[in-house]
Every structure is written in C-alpha cells, then in structure tokens.
Amino acid sequence: MIRQTGAVLYKELLTELRQPSRISGIFFFALALVLLVGVASPSGVVLQKMAAATLWLGLMLASTRSLDQSYQVELEHNALEGMVLWPVDPRSVYYGKALANTLMLLLVCIALTPLVLAMCDAGIEGDPLYFIALLIAGCAGLAAPGTLFGLITGQARGSSVLLPLLLFPLVVPMLLAGARGTMLVMEGGPAAEMEAPGWLRVLVVFNLLHWSLGGLFYGYIIEDG
Amino acid sequence: MAAGAAIEFQQVARRFGPRWALGGITLSVQAGEGLMLTGHNGSGKSTLLRCLATALKLHHGEIRVDGQDLWANRHSLRSRIGFLSHAGYLYDDLSGADNLRVWARLGGITADPHALLERVGLPPKRLDPVRTYSAGMRRRLALARLMLQTPSIVLLDEPYTALDADGRKLVTEIAVTLRESGATLFMATHLVAYASEACDRHITLLDGKLVGDEPLEKR
Numbered sequence: 476m477i478r479q480t481g482a483v484l485y486k487e488l489l490t491e492l493r494q495p496s497r498i499s500g501i502f503f504f505a506l507a508l509v510l511l512v513g514v515a516s517p518s519g520v521v522l523q524k525m526a527a528a529t530l531w532l533g534l535m536l537a538s539t540r541s542l543d544q545s546y547q548v549e550l551e552h553n554a555l556e557g558m559v560l561w562p563v564d565p566r567s568v569y570y571g572k573a574l575a576n577t578l579m580l581l582l583v584c585i586a587l588t589p590l591v592l593a594m595c596d597a598g599i600e601g602d603p604l605y606f607i608a609l610l611i612a613g614c615a616g617l618a619a620p621g622t623l624f625g626l627i628t629g630q631a632r633g634s635s636v637l638l639p640l641l642l643f644p645l646v647v648p649m650l651l652a653g654a655r656g657t658m659l660v661m662e663g664g665p666a667a668e669m670e671a672p673g674w675l676r677v678l679v680v681f682n683l684l685h686w687s688l689g690g691l692f693y694g695y696i697i698e699d700g
Numbered sequence: 701m702a703a704g705a706a707i708e709f710q711q712v713a714r715r716f717g718p719r720w721a722l723g724g725i726t727l728s729v730q731a732g733e734g735l736m737l738t739g740h741n742g743s744g745k746s747t748l749l750r751c752l753a754t755a756l757k758l759h760h761g762e763i764r765v766d767g768q769d770l771w772a773n774r775h776s777l778r779s780r781i782g783f784l785s786h787a788g789y790l791y792d793d794l795s796g797a798d799n800l801r802v803w804a805r806l807g808g809i810t811a812d813p814h815a816l817l818e819r820v821g822l823p824p825k826r827l828d829p830v831r832t833y834s835a836g837m838r839r840r841l842a843l844a845r846l847m848l849q850t851p852s853i854v855l856l857d858e859p860y861t862a863l864d865a866d867g868r869k870l871v872t873e874i875a876v877t878l879r880e881s882g883a884t885l886f887m888a889t890h891l892v893a894y895a896s897e898a899c900d901r902h903i904t905l906l907d908g909k910l911v912g913d914e915p916l917e918k919r
Contacts (some may be wrong), residue, residue, distance in 0.1 A: 478808060479806065479808075482806045484800075484808070485802070485805060486791070486802045486805070486806070489794065489798060489802065490793050490794060491796070492792060493793045493794055493795075493829065494793040494898055532890075532919040537740055548791065551791075552787045552789055552790045552792065553785070553787035553788075553789060554787075554789050554791055556755055556787070556789070557785075557787070557789025557803075558783075558789075558806065559755075559778075560754065560755060560778055560781070561803065561806055561807055562775065562778035562779055563776070563806050573706075609858045623710050675735065689801070691863065694796075698757075
C-alpha cells in the first residue's frame with residue numbers, strides 16, 4: 476500500500492509539474508481574494524487584526540479550486556477507473572491524492588503568507604514554529620475531507636459549485652480553530668503561549684479524524700461511483 | 701504471461717436505469733480461448749466486457765473465474781485482467797512515455813517505456829503531451845499501456861477504432877501474441893475480418909442477449 480501511495484503521489488506531482496499553469500492559477504485566485512480584502516478594509520489596525528482570517532479565507536477558496544482540478548485530470552479519460560482496475564488499492568489512491576493536495580496547498584500557503592503579512596503590516600510575534608505547524612495542519616485538514624468529497628462531486632455536473640457546498644460546512648470548525656490559533660501566534664504574548672497549543676491540538680484531532688475516515692470510506696465510494 | 705483462465709457466465713444481467721443492457725447471458729469459456737463479440741451498437745458488448753473487467757457490478761447472475769466468484773474476489777482477480785477500454789485511461793497532460801512510467805509505477809512493474817512505444821509505432825522520444833495526440837495515436841498508447849501487464853484474461857473493447865491499416869494489423873498481431881502465450885481473449889468489434897485472425901469463437905449479441913455462438917474457421 477505504501478508503494479502504491481508513493482506511486483499515486485508521484486503521478487499527481489508529475490501532472491502538476493507538466494502543467495504548472497494549474498498551481499499558478501490557484502495562487503492568483505487566492506491572491507485576488509486577499510487583495511480585495513486588503514483594499515476593502517477600513518483601516519490599518521483592522522486589517523492587521525484580519526490578517527490571519529484573510530490568509531485562511533484565501534487558503535479555503537484556493538483549496539476548492541485545487542481539489543476540483545485534481546479530479547478533472549482523472550476524469551478526462553476515466554483514469555480513476557483505470558487505477559481501480561489496474562489494480563491500485565483505493566486507500567492508496569486516497570492518501571496519494573490527499574498528500575499531493577496538501578503539498579499544493581502548502582505551496583500556495585508559502586507564496587501567500589508573506590504577501591498577506593506585508594499587505595496587513597502584520598508580523599509573527601509568537602513562536603513561528605506554532606505558526607508553521609498551524610498552517611501545515613490547516614492545509615492537511617482542508618485536503619483530507621476535500622479529497623473525499625472531490626470524488627463524490629467530481630463526476631457530477633457543476634462539481635465546482637457542489638464541492639464547496641459539501642466541504643465548507645464540514646471544515647468550518649477547523650477553519651475557526653486555525654484562524655484563531657494563527658491570530659494569537661501573530662499577536663504574540665502570554666495568550667499565544669497559553670492558547671495556541673490548544674488550537675493546534677484541535678487541528679490535529681480534526682486531521683486524525685478526517686485522514687482515517689477518508690481512507691476508510693474512499694474504497695466504498697470509488698467502487699459504487 | 702500467466703496461463704489463461706476459465707470463465708463461467710451464469711445468467712449475467714446488468715441494467716442502466718430501467719433499461720436492461722444485458723439480459724441474462726450464460727456462457728462457458730475455456731482457458732486460452734479467443735472470443736470475438738459482435739453485435740449492433742447498444743447490443744451489450746461493452747457492458748459485458750466492463751462487467752468482466754469488474755468496472756460494473758452485476759444486477760443479477762454471477763461470473764466465475766477459475767471457479768471463484770469474480771466480484772467477491774475482485775481485489776485479487778483484477779491483477780489477472782487486462783482491459784483496453786474505450787476511455788483509454790490516459791493522462792492528457794503527460795507525454796506517452798510519462799503515462800507508461802506512471803502506470804508501471806502504479807503496478808510495481810519494471811518496463812522500458814521507450815521500447816513499448818516503439819512496439820506500438822509511436823515515436824519513443826516524443827515529449828509533447830497526450831492531448832496533442834491524434835485519436836489513433838492515443839489508441840496505440842492505450843495498447844502500450846495494456847502491454848505493461850501480464851494478464852491471463854485480455855479484454856479488448858473496439859481495439860481497431862481510429863486506427864489506420866497498419867494500426868489494425870498491429871492490434872491483431874498483439875492479440876495473437878497474447879493468445880499464443882496462453883491468455884484468454886475477449887474482443888468486441890465490428891471488424892470481423894481483422895478480429896477473426898486472433899479469435900476462434902464468434903459470439904453474437906442482440907439487445908443484451910446471446911443470439912449466436914459458433915466456432916470461427918481460420919483463413
């Protein structure tokens with residue numbers, strides 16, 4: 476299973492490498508949103524307070540674009556069915572795709588974070604390791620349920636509309652925890668030291684739940700899809 | 701190549717919505733046999749092959765491969781089945797060699813993609829993505845993908861589609877080679893003249909029912 480998961484991940488990354496316009500499209504989509512928030516914000520102080528939320532909003536919307544595209548590639552010539560019949564373990568398909576989606580979101584995150592910090596004139600006053608850990612857990616937490624729901628909506632007409640409808644209500648608790656934790660780390664001080672680990676733990680639990688359930692249910696959905 | 705597999709179809713039926721695409725097919729196939737499936741469009745040829753490939757679940761009846769229920773044992777039996785489908789199972793953004801590399805990795809297969817591309821008449825060093833290929837070139841690449849495997853059951857669904865005369869000859873050659881190495885072959889086609897070279901039994905379907913089953917005379 477680990478070998479096949481690696482092979483699916485290799486396939487996903489090779490596809491992204493051969494078609495870099497996809498990842499840049501996702502980044503510019505997120506960037507446009509962040510800029511809009513920046514321009515519409517009433518004052519510098521408010522904007523500073525909104526930096527963490529702006530970053531998470533950009534990530535959330537970028538994730539729907541990224542997840543939707545990851546299934547379009549599979550559906551062009553029904554390659555997903557080809558993988559099942561090859562046969563590739565459905566859990567390997569899930570974990571390979573979810574890992575690739577996490578990496579794509581992390582790339583967007585790496586490009587977006589300095590821009591958001593600069594635009595909002597915000598810094599990271601708390602422990603930067605917590606900041607990084609929160610973002611990694613956030614990207615993984617968006618990718619895990621998104622990869623599962625992307626499979627369900629991918630074959631439906633209007634999948635780009637359906638995916639956020641199903642995904643957003645599910646990831647709201649994770650987004651709230653991520654935005655709150657990130658904001659605290661950005662502001663620093665004793666509150667960050669006391670509360671940020673708690674918010675990170677919420678994200679870790681959310682991830683454990685979704686990464687386990689995703690692997691469990693993916694096989695059933697892919698066979699009956 | 702693994703030895704061919706004996707296959708039993710017992711009252712195999714499959715519907716799409718209210719319409720029965722297969723209406724109770726009963727058929728016995730010996731290991732190593734070559735079956736040519738013919739019939740008009742919508743007669744159930746592709747559905748039968750997709751059921752045998754385990755891409756579709758049966759709504760009635762069962763298929764047994766060497767005595768084992770195919771659907772119940774699909775996870776272990778799938779590695780014995782090679783399926784050339786209409787879809788081709790290719791990645792448009794990757795080159796032909798990249799596609800073969802990806803599928804080889806997924807199957808844990810060691811293969812030289814360039815040699816396979818040459819075997820099916822595609823330029824081995826071509827780096828442009830599959831989306832720039834013609835329909836015939838895609839079909840050849842899908843054939844190369846099939847040849848990565850060593851299946852004991854080979855399912856070819858309209859393998860001659862979009863191919864020129866050389867390509868059609870190539871398909872027949874590959875099918876004959878697979879048969880010679882012991883594989884059981886199912887080929888759905890309208891091109892009887894080409895397919896009969898590789899098959900020894902002619903099955904005819906009409907509206908999802910088996911209406912003809914006769915041996916093929918070798919020319």
